[in-house]
Amino acid sequence: MAERALQARSAKAALAQAQAVLADLRLRQSMMVVRAPVSGRILSRSVRPGEVAAAGQVMFRLARDGLVELDAEAAETRLAGLAPGARASVRLPDGQTLSGVVRLVSPEVDPQTKLGRVRVQLPLSQALHPGGFAEAMINTRPRQAITAPQSAVLYDGDGASLLVVVQGERVRKVPVKTGLLIGDRVEIVQGVRGGERVVLSGGALLLPGDKVKATNVEIADAAGKGAAR
Structure with missing residues (x-):
């Protein structure tokens, strides 16, 4: 019994x-199976079967739920007119x-470039390639603005300026x-109140205080009210 x-x-x-x-x-065995947190399409793979992955190593990049995004840059002055949900038309090369x-729409602006980042969701397409280039036209909210002809805006080391006839x-x-x-007009965000008379062309040949013979020219303003003329 004891033996049993x-x-x-x-x-x-x-x-x-x-x-x-x-x-x-x-x-x-369970640790050998890599499961993605979401469904999607694999864009790139940095490991091969049999390799030992290091801690924190990125093994796969995937497009979540079959969608890809355009990581676009927009000027600081344009960010105010952009909002999530806005429609965009993206043109490929x-x-x-x-x-x-x-x-x-990122709340931060690069202090060097004065550009902000905008993420645009795109449907999965064979024409899209990760790291590729594209241009986006985004429908912005309509708003009133002061504009001036592009030929009237002067640029120098101090920035942009207008020659106003006083x-x-x-x-x-x-x-x-x-x-x-x-188009051929530039939005003036700050500096004038609208309705001022400005030099339309040849401003680079004039100095502040020079006397001119002003001629009023009616300019159609499709962007908003109070255009400088």
Whole structure:
């Protein structure tokens, strides 16, 4: 009886050891399976079967839910008119055009370039290549704006300016902050109130205080009210 009891205990110990080995093997097997947190299309792979991946190593890049994004840059002055949900038309280098939707407008602006980042969601397409280039036209919210002809805006080391005709038919240099470029007109964000008379051309040949013979020219303003003339 004692011998049988000893054999039974030995068998139980062997069974427990085998079960522990099996559990360890199952754990190791589960760790060999890499599962993506979301469904999507694999864009790139940096490992091969049999390789040992380092901790924190990026093994795959995938397009979440079959969607890709355009990481675009927009001028600081244009960010105010952009919002998530806005429709965008994205033109690819081969001339194809895709419809997208703005997903994110970054609240930060690069202090060096004065550009902000805009993420545009795009449908999965064979024409899209990660790291490729594209241009986006985004439908912005309509708003009133002061604009001036592009030929009237002067640029120098101090920035943009307009030559405004003041009392006595003399010109005065007024520093301005520009915004959107709309056809042949430039949005004036800061510097003038609208309705001023400005020198349309040849401003580079004039100095502040020079006397001019002003002629009013009516200029159609499709961008908003209060255009400088």
